[in-house]
Amino acid sequence: MQNYSSRLLEEAVNELTRLPGIGRRSAVRLVLHLLRQDSSRSEALGNAILKLRSNIRYCKRCHNISDDDICSICNDNKRDNTLVCVVEDIRDVMAIENTGQFRGLYHVLGGIISPMDGVGPNDLNIESLIDRIDNEDINEVIMALPATTEGDTTNYYLFKKIKDKITTISTISRGVAIGDELEFADEITLGKSITNRIPYEKLND
Amino acid sequence: MQNYSSRLLEEAVNELTRLPGIGRRSAVRLVLHLLRQDSSRSEALGNAILKLRSNIRYCKRCHNISDDDICSICNDNKRDNTLVCVVEDIRDVMAIENTGQFRGLYHVLGGIISPMDGVGPNDLNIESLIDRIDNEDINEVIMALPATTEGDTTNYYLFKKIKDKITTISTISRGVAIGDELEFADEITLGKSITNRIPYEKLND
Numbered sequence: 001m002q003n004y005s006s007r008l009l010e011e012a013v014n015e016l017t018r019l020p021g022i023g024r025r026s027a028v029r030l031v032l033h034l035l036r037q038d039s040s041r042s043e044a045l046g047n048a049i050l051k052l053r054s055n056i057r058y059c060k061r062c063h064n065i066s067d068d069d070i071c072s073i074c075n076d077n078k079r080d081n082t083l084v085c086v087v088e089d090i091r092d093v094m095a096i097e098n099t100g101q102f103r104g105l106y107h108v109l110g111g112i113i114s115p116m117d118g119v120g121p122n123d124l125n126i127e128s129l130i131d132r133i134d135n136e137d138i139n140e141v142i143m144a145l146p147a148t149t150e151g152d153t154t155n156y157y158l159f160k161k162i163k164d165k166i167t168t169i170s171t172i173s174r175g176v177a178i179g180d181e182l183e184f185a186d187e188i189t190l191g192k193s194i195t196n197r198i199p200y201e202k203l204n205d
Numbered sequence: 206m207q208n209y210s211s212r213l214l215e216e217a218v219n220e221l222t223r224l225p226g227i228g229r230r231s232a233v234r235l236v237l238h239l240l241r242q243d244s245s246r247s248e249a250l251g252n253a254i255l256k257l258r259s260n261i262r263y264c265k266r267c268h269n270i271s272d273d274d275i276c277s278i279c280n281d282n283k284r285d286n287t288l289v290c291v292v293e294d295i296r297d298v299m300a301i302e303n304t305g306q307f308r309g310l311y312h313v314l315g316g317i318i319s320p321m322d323g324v325g326p327n328d329l330n331i332e333s334l335i336d337r338i339d340n341e342d343i344n345e346v347i348m349a350l351p352a353t354t355e356g357d358t359t360n361y362y363l364f365k366k367i368k369d370k371i372t373t374i375s376t377i378s379r380g381v382a383i384g385d386e387l388e389f390a391d392e393i394t395l396g397k398s399i400t401n402r403i404p405y406e407k408l409n410d
Binding site (some may be wrong): 004005006007008009014015016018019021026027028029030031032033034035039041043044045046047048049050051052053054055056059064065066071073083088089091093094135136180205 | 209210211212213214217219220221223224225226231233234235236237238239240244246247248250251252253254255256257258259260261264269270271272275277278294295296298326356370
């Protein structure tokens with residue numbers, strides 16, 4: 001049991017401890033930090049959180065987080081709109097954007113098929129992917145889903161759904177990470193990186 | 206560099222990363238968590254943070270955080286107002302209150318003397334402590350400051366300031382923690398626990 005001399009303090013601590021990875025002790029530390037800072041900092045944080053949830057939208061085309069009906073990536077006419085990369089959530093969009101290596105568009109599923117968590121195909125943005133394939137001029141769909149059982153299941157489900165509609169379906173390569181020693185790679189990854197080896201002439205830098 | 210498809214998302218992430226111990230990756234995780242939750246959760250968090258900073262007050266008597274001019278501890282007439290425990294900040298008030306072993310009042314210094322951090326006696330609530338000693342009916346002042354050089358400096362400074370004004374000045378005992386083996390205690394702590402040994406007849410449970 002914690003004793004708080006202030007209800008306002010208690011409320012702020014309680015709300016912060018609802019966030020993942022923030023315990024009561026960290027929450028108290030965060031609150032005391034906010035109280036020591038200029039009040040404009042707390043205002044900026046509080047307002048950013050309020051505006052985030054009330055104003056944010058999802059792109060009607062790719063389901064990426066957006067401030068408008070169509071996100072800045074879909075709206076960028078310098079990007080290749082014949083190439084669509086299918087990802088689990090917007091963190092993956094950010095991760096791929098950070099590489100600077102992809103100039104196509106995305107499709108955010110909003111999760112992956114996971115019977116254990118009660119997530120089935122109907123809970124994901126799959127119908128809208130098929131709509132896009134039917135109506136847009138897409139040449140290639142790249143699957144960039146996690147290398148887990150759930151990711152593989154979702155890959156397979158999508159592959160069956162779209163294989164007759166699209167010329168090229170590819171998946172991101174798996175293998176030994178750049179900079180890693182072979183001896184430290186796990187056997188399955190190392191095995192995949194051998195069976196899915198890439199001929200030199202097909203290697204892109 | 207991070208790429209955000211939404212300015213609202215970017216603002217929320219930026220504000221969260223200003224908090225101590227929260228990096229960019231954690232901030233994105235927290236924001237996505239808020240977006241997945243019901244909007245009432247984000248509203249409660251945002252409002253708690255806004256209200257905290259704009260409405261919170263400090264007790265005019267002991268400088269503890271309070272919703273009113275005088276905090277609930279100072280206002281509790283079941284507590285012993287002849288006994289005052291001097292602490293560094295409100296986290297210490299909470300920690301001592303959680304023990305359930307102290308029924309006196311507090312005085313929150315708001316820091317300790319630390320020349321390295323540019324904190325001198327004038328930055329702390331020391332004048333108001335002397336005012337209390339002069340005007341209230343205090344029999345004993347307990348120093349509960351950290352067992353660090355800064356804590357010792359502050360202890361010594363306060364002792365000199367108040368020693369002629371008050372009958373009993375005490376300090377919390379230092380020693381081997383309950384449940385700890387002697388061999389694992391550091392030498393200084395173990396040494397202090399021997400030189401400051403307590404006769405059986407004076408031991409309180």
